[in-house]
Amino acid sequence: MDAETKTVTFPRLNEPAPAFDALTTHGRKKLEDYRGKWLVLFSHPADFTPVCTTEFMAFARNHERFRSLNAELLGLSIDSHFAHIAWTRNIKEKFDVDVQFPIIADLSMDVAQAYGMVQPGASDTSAVRATFLIDPQGVLRAMVYYPMSNGRSVDEFVRILQALQTTDAHKVATPENWRPGDEVIVPPPATTQAAEQRMSEGLATTDWYFSKKQL
DSSP states (O other): OOTTOOOOOOOOTTSBOOOOEEEEBTEEEEGGGGTTSEEEEEEOSOTTOHHHHHHHHHHHHTHHHHHTTTEEEEEEESSOHHHHHHHHHHHHHHHOOOOOSOEEEOTTOHHHHHTTOOOTTTOSSSOOEEEEEEOTTSBEEEEEEEOTTSOOOHHHHHHHHHHHHHHHHHSOBOOTTOOTTSOEEEOOOSSHHHHHHHTTSSSEEEETTEEEEOO
16 A cells, blocks of 8 residues: 555444544534434535535524434534634624534544545545434444535435434334335344234235335
8 A cells, every 4th residue: 555545434333433522613522422412413624615604504594403303413624613603603694594503623633534524535635525423322323425516405314313213213114215204114024934924914015025104
């Protein structure tokens, strides 16, 4: 391997999320501070950029929606603490949107590196658009990376959070584009005997491995 090659580490699903202790616009924040709640940690390439501004406004407008699901928001970019403060004030002044969640100032790139947010193929000095859903026990449950040029759908992260919470509560899976109120997927039988019984269990069964139900 070339000595100049940079190694990018990535966190892994269903393992403890990388710990952090970072300066934010709301004081220092640690991963442990969010125990008992879901955490939506998301990065953006830079303050005072148009795509990032649209995303931050969307997260801010949905802040209470996330909180109603026992989730907190935490932003991050490789910008200074004062740049974050100036940017959030600018968003309030120019767009009348109040960003009330904290933003990590990650000039050292420690948090960004731990979460695989800095990717040489996309950018060596900025965090890509990455989003991580961390459960109340501090376990990483979902992560999504977007290119620098394209903004995220905040509605999709609300949907993923609702789906994960439904899976945890009811031990089921959710189909494509599932929304609360839709049928959920019942795990397939694990034995031949259970497969034989599946058709008589009162589920919406298409075949032994494919069954749905209403919660």
